[in-house]
Amino acid sequence: MEPQFTRLDAVRAFELAAGVSGQPLFGENAMLNLIRFQPDAVVPRHSHPHEQLGIVLEGMQALVVDGVAHELEPFEAYVLPGGVEHSAYCGPEGALVLDVFTPVREDYLERWQAES
């Protein structure tokens, strides 16, 4: 793989859930995903074997793990080990979040490439 440089907020977006879109950058063993939550959008509870890290850039994103809602403001960051069930919601202002997955979410790569 060659080095890549891209304007992440100009990458073609794909839908992650109703009112939640992602703009991805795929490396070999990890990926970035710039997530935009429309106001009051929700990501239903799910899990994946991939480790997920991230940081809130704008607004508020809540991550719900084990029934506890962690309401995260800008510069609040997280690690969700693979296999941990989680859901997410934002507030009335929406949110902008940078997610990181390792390894690459092949399901995202396939969907993103299929929509091109």
Next chain:
Amino acid sequence: MEPQFTRLDAVRAFELAAGVSGQPLFGENAMLNLIRFQPDAVVPRHSHPHEQLGIVLEGMQALVVDGVAHELEPFEAYVLPGGVEHSAYCGPEGALVLDVFTPVREDYLERWQAES
């Protein structure tokens, strides 16, 4: 490893180079590092086997690869495959950058823990 939630810009910082500090969050297979460049700071040319991804949050960070300077503004993101030599510099306003490494930089983990 348990889920982690932390205010990344309040994490204890460690020095990466003169005028360049990092605030890390360590997962199992990847890590975040919030990098602050003081005005006109430079990271000398180096390489590491870890894949590096990142995004500029504030200011301008230039990454120099193969003699080409990629001057990156907010929301510009990158992937540097493992083993690719690179250096970095910022402008007179400094910069704030989020770096991601996979696997975890054990050298950073050891230094960060040693300074506690």
